[in-house]
Amino acid sequence: METATEQRTLFTKEEIGVTTPEDSKPQHRPEKTLPADRAQDKPAPTVGKPFVDNPRMACRHVNVFYGDKHAIRDVSLDIGRNQVIAMIGPSGCGKSTFIRCLNRMNDTIEGCRVTGEILLDGQNIYARQVDVVPLRAQVGMVFQKPNPFPKSIYDNVAYGPKIHGLARNRAELDEIVETSLQRAGLWDEVKDRLSHAGTSLSGGQQQRLCIARTIAVGPEVILMDEPCSALDPIATGKIEELIDELRRQYSIAIVTHSMQQAARVSQRTAYFHLGDLIEVGRTEQIFTTPRHKLTQDYITGRFG
Amino acid sequence: MMLLTLLLLMTLAAYYLGLRRAVTVAGGPTSVRVLHSRPAYYGMWTAIWCGLPALIIFAAWQMLEGRMLTHLVVAQLPPEMQSLSAARLSLIVNDIRNIIYGNIPVGQVSPAVQAAAELYLRLQAISRIALAAAVLASALAGLGAAYGRIHIRLRARNQVERLVLWLLGACSTIAIFTTIGIVLSVLYEALRFFKSVPLTDFLFGLQWSPQMAIRSDQVGSSGAFGAVPVLAGTLLVSGIAMLVAVPIGLLAAIYMSEYAGKRLRSVVKPLMEILAGIPTVVYGFFAALTVAPLIRSSGHAIGLDVSSESALAAGLVMGIMIIPFVSSLSDDMINAVPQSLRDGAYGLGATHSETIRQVVLPAALPGIVGGVLLAVSRAIGETMIVVMAAGLTANLTLNPLKTVTTVTVQIVTLLVGDQEFDSPKTLAAFALGLLLFVITLGLNIIALKVVRKYREQYE
Structure with missing residues (x-):
């Protein structure tokens, strides 16, 4: 388990997010209408320390709407450098929606509207002149279900570098593929069958292939949306080791339903509840001495 | 037509009889749960025994009747007519048919043919009555036998459903048999063609x-x-x-x-x-x-x-x-x-x-x-x-x-x-x-x- 000694950033200020809780689904096309009584709820303030010094990404007053539905309400949160932040919370709390904002994956969803500021290295990624294509190369994403392309293992990893022109020749491309697979801890298992279909691998291997594919583009931030929910405990263990390894080089935001996993891999934890960011803090503190009652109820298993 | 309607009515009656009988055997409407199958299955089972064999007899009779009657009539023809060639004989049979259906006036054909036609009509009338008797007898026998065999352990559902399964299977193979039939008919004619034009000439010839x-x-x-x-x-x-x-x-x-x-x-x-x-x-x-x-x-x-x-x-x-x-x-x-x-x-x-x-x-x-x-x-x-x-x-x-x-x-x-x-x-x-x-x-x-x-x- 990561401890506070690993923490390189300091929490400097605390801001209270004024939020209106709402029922939201992190999944793609939420249809549910919110209960009328919820819309008028008193705002729930964010407890703890949502900001860090010198953040990689800084989100300020982020709101997400799916049509009329208010899925994320005024969330402000920093993603620190070289650390893992875990997003936890019950289903439909908006944690997946939130990390999908960080590389504008929500753009592909019809009727989705995002307001507020999300800065990547000081640059607002929702500014008009920003193109999503290079942004997504900088902020990579690993999905809940392993989704290798129906191509060979080699081509799966080479795909990103190819479209972004990262390799000048075949040798460089080979190099990138090998390094990425090595970093994803998959090289030894697949080096003899790079031309086999990516879909022929086991679930855990496929997920590591997807991570290798993401790393190959050379991102700064890696977003992981429940990367282990479709995997068995052994594959999960490997992915978790990998996440810990990757932290040295990348900033990572991970959504997880497993509180043990959040405790094992992350340095900071953010607890979402019905579209609100309820509490943020060091992982150790969140799991030992949560300050907010909702957080405490959740991590002690009283609901969710 | 009359006969089929009658058979249908008997089948319906058999259904209700079977249903009633099953309920009675079970000891009244409140205790039908002691039956192996739902009461309706006993009804269907009885109806099937009543209707199906009779229907099969009917269909087979219809298919064979014409041939049998023709055969009998030809056997009664004068010997000099019977000794004619097959083609001529079939012409005579045609004449007989035409008289029966009233296509040619009676006076135009020889008395022997005339007599044969009358014989045909008589035989046909007998055949119709025999058919009706056979169908009704079979229906009644089936109904009676099934009715008597209904009791609470009878696995009526399984038997009815097996029949339904056969029916479904038969429907699904109709398309296959049609395809096979089409292929065979085309193949037969095509083979006749290839007797006069060699296959290689057909496949590789450059002139049409x-x-x-x-x-x-x-x-x-x-x-x-x-x-x-x-x-x-x-x-x-x-x-x-x-x-x-x-x-x-x-x-x-x-x-x-x-x-x-x-x-x-x-x-x-x-x-x-x-x-x-x-x-x-x-x-x-x-x-x-x-x-x-x-x-x-x-x-x-x-x-x-x-x-x-x-x-x-x-x-x-x-x-x-x-x-x-x-x-x-x-x-x-x-x-x-x-x-x-x-x-x-x-x-x-x-x-x-x-x-x-x-x-x-x-x-x-x-x-x-x-x-x-x-x-x-x-x-x-x-x-x-x-x-x-x-x-x-x-x-x-x-x-x-x-x-x-x-x-x-x-x-x-x-x-x-x-x-x-x-x-x-x-x-x-x-x-x-x-x-x-x-x-x-x-x-x-x-x-x-x-x-x-x-x-x-x-x-």
């Missing part, structure tokens, strides 16, 4: 001119039955059609599934599918009266020699006809590509068009190929448009501006009008049909295999 003398006193060529020019015409027209349909259909499908908004899609897609509902004859008008003259006049304007009926005109219109096939199937296949693959590509920073070209299309490709192959077999089998717009002359050419003919057109022209069914000219139609069948069957099998392979990929 089936006009030959069908009577010895006619002046005519001896006929040439090389299928290559006809087949080449088919491939040329279908090829042009696919050149039109595949790009347009595929690009339309990409637009519909990847770019078009929900509202546009809900309007445009049904409109495109209307194309599939236009009768091909109407496409034929369009090809012959609008497209062909247009092609000819624009060809002349740039100094090309264009026939008034050209492969190009037929192919273009046929291509338009099969656009909905290609676009609809491709659209389904593209939509079947999981959103997660698109997300994966977007997550790597791929643009929309890169995602479509490099991830979505390769993933959907097997399915698209399957759809295209189905469209090809549709194009090859298409008749009406080519009859009206492609012409009748069998030219072995690759020039789309020339008149060509196709397999289907030749079949139509060979079989239209009065034909003699043992001349090679007529039989050639069956050989062509067989050839066409083999080609489209092969394409369909390939298409189904390809589509099935695709289905396995994401499961």
